Amino acid sequence: MASQIDLHCHTTASDGALAPKALIDRALGRNIETLAITDHDTMVGYREVREYAKEQGLNLIPGIELSSQWRGIGIHVVGLGMDPAHPVIIEAERSQTEVRRARAKTIATKLEKKLQTEIDFSAIEALAGGEIGRPHFAQYLVDQGLVADRQTAFKKYLGAGKVGDVKSGWPEMETVVKWIVESGGQAVLAHPLHYNLTRTKLLNCIAAFQYAGGKAMEICCGLMDKNQAGQLKKIAQDEGLYGSCGSDFHGPNKFGLDLGVMPVFPPASEVPHVLDAIRA
Numbered sequence: 001m002a003s004q005i006d007l008h009c010h011t012t013a014s015d016g017a018l019a020p021k022a023l024i025d026r027a028l029g030r031n032i033e034t035l036a037i038t039d040h041d042t043m044v045g046y047r048e049v050r051e052y053a054k055e056q057g058l059n060l061i062p063g064i065e066l067s068s069q070w071r072g073i074g075i076h077v078v079g080l081g082m083d084p085a086h087p088v089i090i091e092a093e094r095s096q097t098e099v100r101r102a103r104a105k106t107i108a109t110k111l112e113k114k115l116q117t118e119i120d121f122s123a124i125e126a127l128a129g130g131e132i133g134r135p136h137f138a139q140y141l142v143d144q145g146l147v148a149d150r151q152t153a154f155k156k157y158l159g160a161g162k163v164g165d166v167k168s169g170w171p172e173m174e175t176v177v178k179w180i181v182e183s184g185g186q187a188v189l190a191h192p193l194h195y196n197l198t199r200t201k202l203l204n205c206i207a208a209f210q211y212a213g214g215k216a217m218e219i220c221c222g223l224m225d226k227n228q229a230g231q232l233k234k235i236a237q238d239e240g241l242y243g244s245c246g247s248d249f250h251g252p253n254k255f256g257l258d259l260g261v262m263p264v265f266p267p268a269s270e271v272p273h274v275l276d277a278i279r280a
Contacts, residue, residue, distance in 0.1 A: 008246020013045030017251025036063030041096035081278035082185030089183035177212035216242035229263040
């Protein structure tokens with residue numbers, strides 16, 4: 001179901017398919033009133049279009065999705081409402097860029113060994129145009145005729161557990177939460193059900209997240225079903241968390257996911273919205 005608020009989406013500044021301005025135009029066309037661009041580990045896309053969004057009457061919230069780890073598990077934390085000029089968030093972006101580039105180099109080396117062919121890293125950089133992610137490697141493999149399509153690239157080489165699934169190097173979750181909070185923002189635990197944690201481990205992760213200063217969790221995200229949204233609503237209520245919502249839109253796809261597509265957010269009397277915390 002479409003929402004007029006979308007606090008989780010991506011542009012070509014990270015691994016999205018649409019350039020920042022094109023994403024803003026799409027949001028306007030879908031009657032989105034409040035949007036956060038949450039590119040992976042960078043606010044470049046947000047900075048590029050914040051004035052354009054303002055001119056168009058769109059409420060664009062500063063956003064970022066930071067990669068981290070907790071007990072060796074990759075965890076994503078969305079930051080909302082930070083001061084984009086704050087030295088802490090600028091240093092965080094620089095640090096994450098270094099980690100991401102080192103990770104990309106490792107992926108390239110592993111793919112070269114696996115495929116027994118040279119990987120042109122400069123070509124992958126050109127494809128990315130910004131932060132390099134596994135989707136850019138997937139496109140490179142397609143362009144080189146090494147796989148039929150991006151889906152096959154992930155299935156054979158880049159997906160979970162495959163040779164290109166390199167997760168090492170990300171900072172601890174506590175660190176990225178503090179980066180967001182110190183920059184004046186709200187830390188949001190992104191898509192909590194994506195990590196395939198048991199309920200006990202998820203609650204332990206949330207406890208660590210809150211201890212670090214996190215106060216919100218995504219409870220309505222993309223194509224999750226009503227049962228999943230209900231589970232997350234109950235956890236947010238029990239743990240005293242603000243709720244957030246977002247499509248996690250990366251680009252047009254055959255599954256029907258688009259900007260604003262997510263379960264209906266519950267009434268404020270049931271779960272307070274993270275926008276209330278940002279405004280406060």
